[in-house]
Amino acid sequence: GAVVSQHPSRVICKSGTSVKIECRSLDFQATTMFWYRQFPKKSLMLMATSNEGSKATYEQGVEKDKFLINHASLTLSTLTVTSAHPEDSSFYICSAGRDRGGDNSGNTIYFGEGSWLTVV
Amino acid sequence: LAKTTQPISMDSYEGQEVNITCSHNNIATNDYITWYQQFPSQGPRFIIQGYKTKVTNEVASLFIPADRKSSTLSLPRVSLSDTAVYYCLVGPLYNFNKFYFGSGTKLNVKP
Numbered sequence: 001g002a003v004v005s006q007h008p009s010r011v012i013c014k015s016g017t018s019v020k021i022e023c024r025s026l027d028f029q030a031t032t033m034f035w036y037r038q039f040p041k042k043s044l045m046l047m048a049t050s051n052e053g054s055k056a057t058y059e060q061g062v063e064k065d066k067f068l069i070n071h072a073s074l075t076l077s078t079l080t081v082t083s084a085h086p087e088d089s090s091f092y093i094c095s096a097g098r099d100r101g102g103d104n105s106g107n108t109i110y111f112g113e114g115s116w117l118t119v120v
Numbered sequence: 121l122a123k124t125t126q127p128i129s130m131d132s133y134e135g136q137e138v139n140i141t142c143s144h145n146n147i148a149t150n151d152y153i154t155w156y157q158q159f160p161s162q163g164p165r166f167i168i169q170g171y172k173t174k175v176t177n178e179v180a181s182l183f184i185p186a187d188r189k190s191s192t193l194s195l196p197r198v199s200l201s202d203t204a205v206y207y208c209l210v211g212p213l214y215n216f217n218k219f220y221f222g223s224g225t226k227l228n229v230k231p
Binding site: 034045049091095097107108109110 | 221
């Protein structure tokens, strides 16, 4: 089946530094990818929608200058957490939409494995 | 986007059939219904997707009534490894409009 891969799966960084998380669609091209954040025992919270070749669309309350999203190719989107603070520590998950063509009934959104970010 | 409502948690025993219902009263004509399973510290995993009536695959069935205002995920003969959070998502699948997650249903399978 379709696979969406994230890297790294776990990362620890110091306060004030920046860290990049990659999201790749391994066996299909994804015009649209999504980034979510999840706190322990909570549901996923949509942060932004990443469109290949254009600027990301951020959800209300998400700082676009802090969470930089780049979707430079049809198989790669990156999330960069800039000037990281301990409160940015969280589980970050990406997803990618697979367009199979036709009547959309075969289209599906697949999720990556998630990336744990710890800011110390 | 259609808002979804699910029970917060459910308990079951190994070998039983489990039915998890999701309410989506304001589902739009172009919306599909997709169910995901999530284990701790993992991304959601696709289970099944449908538009109307019944869909079945190797792991689950999805029942959608004619008015499409709800859907039921059916897991046959659950095992301990099915303990997870299950989410139903509703939305169009053209241009992949953003999907918002509800609270999900925590399924606890007991021996």
